Amino acid sequence: MPRKRLPFEVLIALQNQLDALSPRDTQRKDLVEATCEAFGISASTVRRQLRTHQLPYLTHRSDYNTSRSLPEVDMRRxxxxxxxxxxxxxxxxxRRLSTKACIGILEKSGIETAEGLVKVESGLLKLSTVSRYLKQWGYDNRTLTxxxxxxxxxxxxxxxxxxxxxSPSDLKKPEFFGKTLKEGSEYLALAGVTDDRSGVCYQEYHLVKGEDVITALLFLFNAMSAKKDKNNPFQGIPSVIYMDAGPVSKSRVFLWVMKQLGIEVRVHMPRGSDGRRTTSRSKGKVERSFLTIKSSLETLYHLQQPETLExxxxxxxxxxxxxxxMDHRYEDHSRMExxxxxxxxxxxREMxxxxxxxxxxxxxxQRKADSNACVGIDGIRYQLSHDMAGQDITLLWGIFDNELYVEFNDEKLGPFYPKEGPIPFGKFRKHKKSSVELKADRIGELAKTISLPRSALSGINGSDQALLAQANIVQMEKPKSMPFDDSPFLQPTTFKNKLDAKTAIADYLGKPLSRLTDQQIAAINTILDETLDKKTVLDKIRAYFTLSSTGHSGGD
Incomplete structure (x- = not known):
């Protein structure tokens, strides 16, 4: 129990009364006892507080606050x-060295400085003296930090x-939203953005295994797009996104998407790069919104928890x-206003x-297609063009795509879709020869017809060759060139016209459409009258010829 202390003015009044009496006056005892009865304390407590109570001194010694063992310059050093x-x-x-340990280092080994070794005689520095001057001159840890x-x-x-x-949510359960979560795997996280000017906030719950790029891009798309709720007009593409230097800000895919949208990504300065200043303080607005959600909304989940993520x-x-x-932090209107x-x-800027x-x-x-002109991505095999078999290709794989785009021989091709699997037994499908196969066949036929002239082995040149050699005439052929490819980076998702669509269908079937029956031509025209979307057209063509291959009219 803390001791009761007399008020400052009571001690002054009592001390003034006692100073007016002689040291052996009996009234001194009566004054002390009256004070004890008034405040309910003992006489020893009153006398002790009178001894420790000191009035302010008006004068000091000439060497007040000055070290007597060392000059002030040396003590400061x-x-x-x-x-x-x-x-x-x-x-x-x-954690750091104590003052006593630092004094011991100065006395035993000294400290190397730019001016040389600094060492102190043993016993010259006292712990109490150094501690007092460290605090008095502002060299203590509290002042320096x-x-x-x-x-x-x-x-x-x-x-x-x-x-x-x-930010990880405070709602942490081993079983959440009907699915069992393994410990250390998925957890519920809050993804949020806050407009720096107005303080308007938009947040979403996501089940994540960490700060991944897919979740970040999906959330930012929802934040920048128009909301389903017409009462929430917050949308648009920002000029700058400020975030911490985590795995998302270092992702090449994330930075590429932000560059395409015209968004500048800024991250915190590295810790300790700006002296003693905390470099991550400027992201406190979104951190404050997380704290508000966890304090005002998620605390209610103890009474009623959501059943689904939606x-x-x-x-x-x-x-x-x-x-x-709610009110803006400075203005006299709301954040949304x-x-x-x-x-x-x-x-x-609209999204x-x-x-x-x-x-x-x-x-x-960078990948290499197998002998069947297929590549595997996440356990799914995609069928490419047959001239890519065994060739080095560049996959333009999107994290949100269901199809695949490929760069091959400086051309952007696609989309390509998952392979359907092997054809039924007893059926034969001969693919149209690719440009690589035609080139190989042509070189093979040429290899069968060429031979060496006898002069290559005998060393005797013909007359025409001798004349050309004497005249030093060299016939140079014009080097091959490739026209500039001004096509867009990605192919359009729809055919230009029906002729373009029929050309693609013929390439897919591996034979000209003139070899098809009238019934098959009519089915193709019906599909092209409905839509010119590449994926829809190829899916319907694939489904039609797969079904017809089991009848009497299909198959090669």
Whole structure:
């Protein structure tokens, strides 16, 4: 139990009364006892507090706060070395050498400095003296670790800067949303962006194994696209996305997609690169929104938990409507009103469609096609063109794609789809010879017809060859060239016209359409009258000829 202490003014009044009496006056005892009865303390407590209570001195000694064992310049130098030694040995958890250990190093071995070795005589520095001067002159750890002042920044316009981050949710259960999660595998995380100007926030729940690129790109597409809720106008492509230097910001696919959208990605400066300043403080707006969600919404999950991930996101978006309707941190209106009022004069940049967005998420990969002109990706075999068999190709595989694009011989080809498997027994399908096969056949036929002239072995040249050699005439052939390929990076998803579609169908079947029956030609025309989409047309052609191969009219 803490001891009771008399008020400061009571001690002063009592001391003044006692000073007016002689040391042996009996009234001194009566004054002390009256004070004891008034505050319910003992007489020894009153006398002890009177002894420890000191009035402020108006004068000091001439050597007040001055070291008597060493000059002030030397003492400051030693204190600076001790403070530097403690700072140099500080670990990330704050552990460092004690003042006593630093004094021992100075006395035993000394410290190498730019001016030379500095060593102190044993017993010259006292622990109490050094500790007092370290605190008095501001060399203690608490003073040295105070960070320099910082100034908060704020974007001028809405969508000028978004802060983006992931945060693990406080809702941690071994079984969640009807699926059993292995320990250390998937967990529920909050992905969120906050507009730096207005503070408008958009967040989603995702089951992740870590901060992966697929989740980040999928979330950012939803954040930048128009929302299903018409009461939520927050959308558009920001100019800058500010995030931490994690695995997402280092991904080539993520940086490529952001470059295609015209978004600048900025990350924190490395820790310790700017002196004592904390370099990650500027992302605190999105961190603050996470704290608000966990404190105001997720605490209610102890009373009622969402059953599905869709329900959790629905509850989250409902709360975000209330959050964005709250007051702005500086202005006298809400966050959403501030976002609407501070949009650029040209408005926000609309987000592209999903089909266009997923074409950005492609990363080149060098592979070699097998002898069947197939490549395997994640256990799925894709059928390529037959002239790619055994050749080195570049896969333009998108993380959101269901089809495959390939770069081969400086040409962008595709899309290619998964292989259907082997043909039924008893059927034979001869593929159209590729350009590589035709070239190999032509060279093979040429190899059968060529031979060496006798002069190549006898060393006697003909007259024409001798004349050419004497005149030193060299006939140079014009080098081969390839016209500039001005085609777009990705092939369109639809055929230009029916003629282009029929050419592709003939390439797929490996024979001209003139060899087909009237019934098959009519079926192809019917399919092309319905649509010119490449994937739809090829799927219907594949399905039709697969079914017809079991009847009397199909098969080669």
């Amino acid at each position: 030693y204190c600076e070395l001790i403070a530097a030694l403690k700072l140099r040995t500080t670990s990330k958890k704050g 105070i960070e320099p002042p910082w100034t908060p920044f704020q974007a001028t316009f809405s969508n000028e800067c978004w802060q983006f981050d992931f 329900e959790a996101n629905a509850w989250l978006h409902r709360y975000l409507e209330e959050y964005n309707a 501030d976002w609407l009022q501070n949009l650029p004069s040209t408005g926000f 592209c469609s999903w089909d266009r967005f997923r074409t950005f998420a492609r990363e080149p990969e």
